[in-house]
Amino acid sequence: MVRPSLSVIVPAFNEQELISECLHALFDQDEPVDEIVVVDNNSTDRTLAAVQKAAAGDQSVRVVRASDQGVINARSEGFDSATGQVMARVDADTRVDVTWARAVRDFFETFGDHFDAGSGMCWAYDLPFQGPFRRQQGRIAAETTRALGEGDMSAAEIGRLFGSNMAITRDAWLRVRGARSRRTDVFEDLDLTLTLLAEGCSIGLIPEASASISGRRYLSPPAAYLRYCWRDQRTLRARGLRSAARRAVLRTVFVQMPFYFAMWLPFRAFDPSTGRMRVNRLLRRSPQRVLPSGE
Incomplete structure (x- = not known):
């Protein structure tokens, strides 16, 4: 694949406290993102105001609305609205590393003929005991990078996408979008994984696409x-x-x-x-x- 254009989809439902930092991390990339699609999923707080303030006229940001409640619907609306050859998806509490966009593009430019989708590493910025976890992730990323450099694609294959830090090619999305679930009581990233695998698509670890997320679920x-x-x-x-x-x-x-x-x-x-x-x-x-x- 040639150097792909990159869209980032950010589903958001009542995320006024965290979405600004998510967007600023995307703005600060050392290789700019082509477009950022914020999908407002019926927010009742000041999420939209926070987006407008953070973007401050940045032309890369678009806001679309998903009227059907649920992140699975917001994500799908974002993918359908995006224009990039590769479409990444992060959560509103995700903070991507400064080299994240470049790593995603590098992965699909180099290995896009083999992989249709992928996920990067994540750690929690607001939980304790993350040091050992991050070091282990670093070792996995280094080993995967080495194996990919030697042409061993199987070393990067993973069985599940992680919704807080993932990407899919436009071609793969168009192949599977009709088979995706519309249920709101399932994990949208796992459902997309299963849909891709059923279609014969390959999912890989994007070793250098690192991000941090909130551990607030715990x-x-x-x-x-x-x-x-x-x-x-x-x-x-x-x-x-x-x-x-x-x-x-x-x-x-x-x-x-x-x-x-x-x-x-x-x-x-x-x-x-x-x-x-x-x-x-x-x-x-x-x-x-x-x-x-x-x-």
Whole structure:
């Protein structure tokens, strides 16, 4: 593939507090993004005002509206509206590294004949204990880069897109858009993954496309977090993958929820503004993080 044009889609529902930093990170790229499509999904706060203030007349930013609630609908509206040969998708709380856009273009320019979509690495900027996690990601990225340089495409193949930091070619989207789900109670990134794989598309790790995200989902009350995790098996079951859905149930029960409870105290006590633990933060009421459907 020749050097592709790049659109970035940012679905947004009531994201007035975080979307400005997301946009500024996209503005600060060492290789500019061709267009940024913010998809307003019926926000009732000052999200649009925050976008207008951050963009301040920047011609690369367009705002479109997705009237059907749910990130799966907002994402699809953004992909349909975008003009880039490669269409990336990030969350409103994502902060991409300064070399992110260049890394995405490099990946598809070099390996676009093999890969139809890909995801980069992410870490949480507002949670503790991220150092070891980031170092491990760095080792994986370096090994993947080395393998790709030696022509080993299989080393970069991954089985799932990560919605906070992903990209898909326009050609691949046009091939699968008719088969995508419109359900709002599933994981949109997993559903898109399964749709792509069913079409014979290849998904790869974009090793240098790094970003950070908010870990605010972990601050949700237990019942809300469980409902969020439960979408994994529901997405698989909706696609007829019953064995995989059963494994997802086991993963939720024996991995995701135990990790959530193990991190209950440190995640809530951590103050990202100072990088320190503060006991008085444990007295805060847990925020009710909005689910992808807007619930």
